[in-house]
Amino acid sequence: MSSEDAFWKTISDKLKRQKSVVEKAHERKLQEVDGSFFERFGSILHERSESEKKRDLQNHVRATKASVRFLPRAFLHQDYEDSQPPQEADSEPEPEIELNEEEIDNQIIITNVNKEFSSSADSEQDEKDDSHYYSGMNLDELYLEVLYQIHHNVGCDVTFELGETALLSYVQDAFKMSNEKHNQLLTAAQEREPPELLLNVEVIEAKDLIAKDSNGLSDPFVTLYLQSNSSRRYNSSVKMETLNPVWEEHFALPVMNESCDDILYIEVWDFDPAETMREKFGKILKVKGLRGATRLIKEMAITATMGQHENELIGIAKIPLKTIPSSGMLMWYSLDRKYKMARQGVIKLHLSFGSEKNCQVAAQEHRHLLNLLLLHELETSQIGPYEWDGKFGSQAEAIIMQHKIQSGLCPTEIDFVQWAAYTFVQKEHPLSFGLYLKLLTKISKHLCAPSRNEESVKIFWTFTKKLLPSCIGLIRKVRKRPHDKKTAEQIADVLNILLQLMCLQQPFDSDLFPTNLYPWLISYEEEKPRSISNVLNAAVVKGGKDWLQFILERTEKQDNSVDETLVYFHKVVQIVRSDLQRAVEYDKMFQRIMNLEYAKTLYNLYQLEISNLIEDELISICKSLKTFAYDWNCLSQSDSNDHMSLGTRLFELYLALQRFVCLGTTLSGDDDFRIRNCHTWFQGGVEQWLDIAVVRAMQRIEKAVELDDLSPIDESVKYSSSALDTLTIFHQIKIFWDQLNWPDIESSYSFVAKIIDDLCRCCLFYADKMATRVDGMGDITDNYERRFEVTKEWCLAINNIDYVCQSLKPFTEELQLNSLIQQLAEIRNPLEAERCNDTLQNVLENALDTIQNKIVELLETVAMKMSPAMKKLLIEGAEILHQDSNSIHRVMRYLDNNLATLYEELNEDNFNRILDIIWGNLGNILYDLIHSNIDKRRPPAFFSNLKATLQLMVKSFKHTDETTDSEVLAKIEWLLTVNGMETNELIHQVHIERWRDQLELKSSPYGELTVRLQFLNNDLKVEIINARNLIPMDSNGFCDSFVRVCLLPEEKFTNISKPRTQTHTKNLFPLYDETFTLNLTSGQRNLPDGLVVFCVKDRDFLGMSNQFIGEAFVHLKDIPDTTANIKTLSQVHLFLSRPSNLTTDCITALENRQGDKLAKEFLKRLKQKSSGSPIS
Amino acid sequence: MSGRVNMRPTNKNALLKVVILGDGGVGKSCLMNRFVSNHFDEHSFHTIGVEFLNKDIEIDNESYTLQIWDTAGQERFKTLRTPFYRGSDICMLTYAIDDKSSFRNMNMWKNEFLYYADIKENSSFPFIVVGNKSDVSIEEREVSQLELETWCNENGIASCIETSAKNASNVQEAFKMAVQHWLRAESRADRTECTYSDTVDLSKKQSDVRNSCCAGATDD
Helix, strand or coil, X not given: CHHHHXXXXXXXXXXXXXXXXXXXXXXXXXXXXXXXXXXXXXXXXXXXXHHHHHHHHHHHHHHHHHHHHHHHHHHCCCCCXXXXXXXXXXXXXXXXXXXXXXXXHHXXXXXXXXHHHHHCCCCCCCCCCCCCCCCCCCHHHHHHHHHXXXXXXXXXXXXXXXXXXXXXXXXXXXXXXXXXXXXXXXXXXXXXXXXXXXXXXXXXXXXXXXXXXCCCCCCEEEEEEECCEEEEEEECCCCCCCCCCEEEEEEEXXXXXCCCCCEEEEEEEECCCCCCHHHHHHHHHHCCHHHHHHHHHHHHHHHXXXXXXXXXXXXXXXXXXXXXXXXXXXXXXXCEECCECCCCCEEXXXXXXXXXXXXXXXXXXXXXXXXXXXXXXXXXXXXXXXXXXXXXXXXXXXXXXXXXXXXXXXXXXXXXXXXXXXXXXXXXXXXXXXXXXXXXXXXHHHHHCCCCCHHHHHHHHHHHHHHHHHHHHHHHCHHHCCCCHHHHHHHHHHHHHHHHHHHCCCCCCXXXXXXXXXXXXXXXXXCCCCCHHHHHHHHHHHHHHHHHHHHHHHCCCCCCCHHHHHHHHHHHHHHHHXXXXXXXXXXHHHHHHHCCCHHHHHHHXXXXXXXXXXXXXXXXXXXXXXXXXXXXXXXXXXXXXXHHHHHHHXXXXXXXXXXXXXXXXXXXXXXXXXXXXXXXXXXXXXXXXXXXXXXXXXXXXXXXXXXXXXXXXXXXXXXXXXXXXXXXXXXXXXXXXXXXXXXXXXXXXXXXXXXXXXXXXXXXXXXXXXXXXXXXXXXXXXXXXXXXXXXHHHHHHHHHHHHHHHHHHHHHHHCCHHHHHHHHHHHCCHHHHHHHHXXXXXXXXXXXXXXXXXXXXXXXXXXXXXXXXXXXHHHHHHHCCCCCHHHHHHHHHHHHHHHHHHHHHXXXXXXXXXXXXXXXXXXXXXXXXXXXXXXXXXXXXXXXXXXXXXXXXXXXXXXXXXXXXXXXXXXXXXXHHHHHCCHHHHHHHHHHHHHHHHHHCCCCCCCEEEEEEEEECCEEXXXXXXXXXXXXXXXCCCCCEEEEEEEECHHHCCCCCCXXXXXXXXXXXXXXXXXXXXXXXXXXXXXXXXXXXXXXXXXXXXXXXXXXXXEEEEEHHHCCECCCCHHHCCCEEEXXXXXXXXXXXXXXXXXXXXXCHHHHHHHHHHHHHHHCCECC | CHHHCCXXXXXXXXXXXXXXXXXXXXXXXXXXXXXXXCCCCCCCCCCCCEEEEEEEEEECCEEEEEEEEEEXXXXXXXXXXXXXXXXXXXXXXXXXXXCHHHHHCHHHHHHHHHHHHCCCCXXXXXXXXXXXXXXXXXXXXXXXXXXXXXXXXXXXXXXXXECECCCCECHHHHHHHXXXXXXXXXXXXXXXXCHHHHHXXXXXXXXXXXXXXXXXXXXX
């Protein structure tokens, strides 16, 4: 893998480099051919989907953050306030994605559509409120009451900051009272007697009291009274033997309104009973039950404070009423004692003001007041819908507070009143859901308490019904809300509200979701009870459906063209997907709070709708793609650009769908949704695309070859731009395939096979185009000659093809065949997978072979083109009679130059290949030359010159001696040798061959000769002993034989006699027994190829024409050089032979020397010998 | 790769793309395997999509390399096989002679081929009809020779043959017939521009040179 990685890396590096250099224009030109066909489907598509993914990731991060932000809040409603989200903990800027224009367009489309949806009129008229609760309270009365309360302000907090006048003008404003009316009512209020106000004191507990009794403990009780009315004392119960008593007792002390400077005294005493312990216990035992005991102890305490007993004071706390805020307070006070510095302990009190009033009336008053002020508040403060969180302006706050106190409403009542007041306005003036949640949290406690008031429960549910439509509405119409944190918070609040409501016991008598308020519920899940969770679910579905409906209606096609349809589909899928993404953000909230699979529910809905919308049409579109036919044979620029953009749209849609499905799969797990198979809708389209891609690729290759200047891209490589361009196309196809991420294995296999086959075809096409491109290059024509020189362009062309070819295999690896095969093995079986693998490999190997052939073909073309020049130079070199080195060198120089270029430019493999080819061609040329020139009867010098050239070339060519065609070479060399020999040399060569042939004989029809031979210094001693089995030559069946001894080559031994034996008549086994001595010079004796020939002849009757029986040869080098007596040497048996093969190269060469007398003579004699005819 | 270096590739033949079509189970793969490797497997599998093999064949002293695409006959593989029709030189329509319906379906196959291969002048395209499983007994035979010939005549197809991949009868002949048929169609169509024709020419030249070379070596 790593080597392949490296390979691709270099490619991409090269691509980059190419881009970085001036080549951009080049690239543009190329892409113009087909309008960036491949980039569209490859890298551009890729980039786009990458950024989509990025955005998804971001969204995901955002969603996670969001859920983190909301969850604690959702769970810990108990201390809701404390868990305010850590504000803007995540305020670090989110990485912005760079969107290209088209994406931005898409985003804008989506946003716009959603916006439009938000602003679109609500389909149904908002729920009519028929249960009018406003029981027409007299506004004047309420106003009077408020004015009265302002006038008799209570508590410390209000009056100091807000003047009475300011408050008065505020209420006048809020109640929209005319001045006249205001003054009239104000006077009336002032005339009313002051209210009776009560100070409510709850004595809760004390701590760290000092011990008063001997046992180290005290028996504390509390006495409380107002300074202005000290005779009216209130006592708590006595807590026995403790320093940390807990009382939790309530007291209401009437307060005179005019005595604002009054002080509340809290005294803690140690109870000291007068009775003895026994008495005390006796009394206690008589009392029945705990309550009795308490009363008894209380009685005792009262008497104690009246001074009848010696009770001991523990400490006093003095609280001026001014310090008590009207809203009440809970406080620890320290207990002091005169003259004592040390603290006597602390006591916890709850202090508040109240009044005596009819509770129902007060609650109703309060509700109306709240409503009035709330509306006024909303009006004046310009708070947007869903934002008001319960905080009034300070004036309103003061007035409400006053009313609360002066009407004597308890907190529980106030909660209910608020719930009623706030939910009442929800329809017209939606308030923050957080506010409701906060209230509901408080109220649900009351509702669960055993002491709850059935009346208020009923009211609670009545008003809850007013809130619910808004809650459900938010869920249903969440898409109309801005996609921001606030909306998410609202959803969380709503879900929590619903959760709390669900936890409460719902009233049986009232329908929470009446059909008149929820008309859309009718069509949904009729059979299911309208429980909160079911309605929520229905709201989610309905919301999704309505929205989708709107999107589909809104996102209109401009016309019904295929193109427009695809754009439309794409847009819809994009929008739906972005909505689903938003749903994913909310999903966790829904799941954790309401246990509802929000996003999955929506996905299920969307996928079905999308499937219904797209599937059939898409399949037919893919089918129709076929109709734009293109001509395979005519690859010229066709006008199918339209169709191409169609293709682009098709795959954009495909990718959008894939992303949608991908998103959905994470939600739905393994559930088998229909859209899962959406890729099959595109099957036909992919096929068509692949077909078109081949045509496009070829077009582009053609252009690339045309644009190629046939110079290396840079110094480090030996290929030129078109090779890279071609690979770029492949690369883009690969990216496209990666993009498709085709889910079905079997069809993947088929597609991959198709891609490989197609790419191979493109490779071949490239090779052809490249060959055509360089054809004609390197032909040099000048005044003297036409010849071909190998050019760099040729080499580059070959390298280009080779480079592309070599890239094929790694490229197919990139298609991930292995994993494909593995998956096939899993879903089918290993055997079939193996066969598929074989097929893929076969296709690939086949292509590689074919391209290799192409390369070899091209190499051969180069070699062929070199042939004429080489032939010509060879002839010229050979013809020059006086061979000078120059002529040979001209051939060598030509070869040298061209081979140098080839060596320089080609890679090693191809260089070796072409070397082989050139060498083979050279052989052929020489062969042709020899034959044609033998026919032309060239002089031997011609051939020997050629031979010299050949030997030179062999030396330079064959650095290794292992050659494939050495036989041919040897043959050529031999022919050249033979034809280059002088005639007498040739004749001797014939004799030498005869001698060699004789050595091979195992028997002879002509008989055998027995001789002994010996060198004694330079004297050759020849003893001819006998002959055996001579062939009968005469009609009587016998021979009259004799033997003549000659030395060859004849011209070297002209001074030597040729002795002969006696003739032995009528004898086939003659005993000659004669010895001759021939005196040779040392030069003769040491001739390298000297031969002794014994010629056995049949003496003719007349002695005129002796018949040739046979001859035998002995090489001089085989004759022992010894001083021993010749009789002691071993006998040599020689088979007699006649020349049989008259077609050897030497003889042919001799025959070709027609004008040569010597040759003619020799041949004549040879033929006579051969036929055994008489020799003259 | 390196093993190949210096070796001069031998197959410099004309390349012919042959597509074998026909119903599932008529023995397309068997035909191919018999032809290419002379091997018959009684229990062969369904072909997934396509399979591919090469085979050199010699006709009239001329060598051809057949690139045989064996396709899956099952309907569910239709989308997997059709992409390979384009660029075919020869289409071999097959049926089993013991299966009438496979014979009837040949119309469908022919049309599918013409459609996906984008053949315009369909009359001149070299189809060859092969009735496989000629080894079955006479009782089992459902398609007669006459029916075959009639169908071919009606459809303007000149070549048809009955084969048996099982006992290797007529398999070689079928492919040879296919190539010969192609040759005839080729000469009729008289296509001037064809990428393969170059290859043929060059190989011819090459072999001419070789021949003279060899002759020279032995005759002298």
